[in-house]
Amino acid sequence: MKKYTIYIFGLLLLSACAELDVNPLSEGSSENWYSNETEVTMALNDLYREVFWFTDDDSWTDDWTSRGATTPITNATVNGEWGTVSTLWTNSYKAIARANTVLQNLDRIAGVVPQETIDRFEGEARFIRASMYANLVNHFGDVVYYQDILELEDAFSKSRTEKESVLQGIYEDFDIAIAQLPVSYGGSELQRATKGAALALKARTALYQSDWQIAADAAKACMDLGIYELYPDYGALFLANNKNSAESIFAIPRSVELDVALGSNYPVRATITRNAGGWSAYNPSWDLFCAYLCTDGLPIDESPLFDPHDPFANRDPRLAETIVPFGAEHLGFIYQPHPDTLQVLNLNAGKYQTNNDSRGTIQWASWNGLVWRKGVDEDWSDDRLTDPEKKIVRYADVLLMYAEASIELGNIDQSVLDAINAVRARAYGLDPTAADAYPAVTTTDQTELRKLVRLERRTELALEDRRYMDIIRWELADKVLNNDIYGMLDVAELREKVVAKDLWFFPEVPPVDEDGVADFTPMYEKGLIKLLADRAFDESRQYLWPIPTKEILINSNMRQNPGY
DSSP states (O other): OOOOOOOOOSOSSOOOTTSSOSSOGGGOOTTTOOOSHHHHHHHHHHTTSGGGSOOOOGGGSTTEEBTTBOOTTTBTOOOTTOHHHHHHHHHHHHHHHHHHHHHHHGGGGBTTBOHHHHHHHHHHHHHHHHHHHHHHHHHHSSBOOOOSOOOHHHHTTOOOBOHHHHHHHHHHHHHHHHHHSOSOOSSOSSOOOOHHHHHHHHHHHHHHTTOHHHHHHHHHHHHHTOOOOOOSOTTGGGSTTOOSOTTEEEEEOOBTTTTBSBOIIIIIIHHSOTTTTSOOOSEEOHHHHHHSOBTTSOOTTTOTTOOTTSTTTTBOHHHHHHBOOTTOEETTEEOOOOTTOOEEEETTTTEEEEOTTSTTTOTTSOTTSOOBOTTOSHHHHTTSOBOOOEEEEEHHHHHHHHHHHHHHHTOOSHHHHHHHHHHHHHHTTOOTTOTTTTTOOOOOOHHHHHHHHHHHHHHHSTTTTOHHHHHHHTTOHHHHTTSOEEEOOOHHHHIIIIITTTOOSOSSOOOBOTTSOBOOHHHHHTTSSEEEEOOBOOTTTTTSOOOOHHHHHHOTTOOOOTTO
């Protein structure tokens, strides 16, 4: 396992009176700091900590289920006191304040440090500031915007700036970062901001805001750097032992040795199967499971290749790399959730044992029969600690961003098809030119391509925290998050109504609509599946998040978003 040099110093996560972190004490006093290259480097290193790089959670989407549980997003109870709202707001402004402080003090090292190094420092600080503001705008819309060092009284009185003005500042910061950051750092293990990272995150910001031309241009410029490529093995790409691949454009490193890891009870133990010592409480949804196409490129309700009783067969290979197939080896066991499979092979011991992943044995086994495979290997289960890098953006995402933005612009040419097919062919382990060996995309119809690229994003980027912002910006959240969560019947009924009638796993083929959304209500109305939870999404307000309540209370100039 590689060790990453991570500079962590001072007091972490210091609270500021107005939550805008007007004095970043973890960097030392700004009156005597920033006097040499080492001090500026340390200040910037602090901003690469994972706590500052907020990502959305797949549990807020239709790709996820956790038994009968929902979240504030999926049960429509989001308010300004939700901890996640405060965390995003607080940590983003801490990073912004610290980036501003670096930028305001770079003149101190002029003449002492080479100008090329100072320019890089400026590029890094601007990249970080732009990334933080982009996350705020994506979730809150209009936000407090400033580029200097706030005095205390200003922190209590700043009002929100219109989103469009903030976006211009974000794009300007990214452009300066693009101009001043290096293409690479010569193989350094500590991932820092690069020209490609700035281009990729500028593209993502523009994509999320429907600034299609900006998104297409930035994504294409990232592609044209010629230094990124798709990793040949989709499944291995996400394992902890595969860091710094040529597909990774920007990532935050983790290290078990340095106590920067995924661990404890969540999410690791909740994701691991029960046979391997976990809880199997966090699971892929049936909604996601049914979104994967068959190998003929058709959805499951149209393809003659789909068998609801052998639902992993003849499917996009990414399905089996994301969700554990029935009968497959996983974490040292054969995974089989069938209610009558009461014994299972322990591959490490070479003998059969009680199958704790079957609800016929343990009622708390996966309630819908599915468990996550993507990125999960024995490194998760040996000590409940794992340290895959936190992928902020990778090359496949850039290819799909370029394709989507170009499609929305109506600029549909071979480069668009090539971008989508490169991602799809990799899933099959093929060169994109082998068009007869995988379901290559050939249509140039804008409506069809829009549907295909959205589906490609869902299946390629599953469990990578991208689905939430996709359903928000596509305005699908009110549709998919008002669909309920379904799973298997309880064991006695499952055996009687499904297994005894040879209807395992899916009793029927669920219809799938033009957005790739499966409808399970026919099976539910026939009593063949169980309602696990009611999802709810309030479209009148939830497309934006509320400003944290404490910000409203301490600042009379801070207005709340509608509906909160």
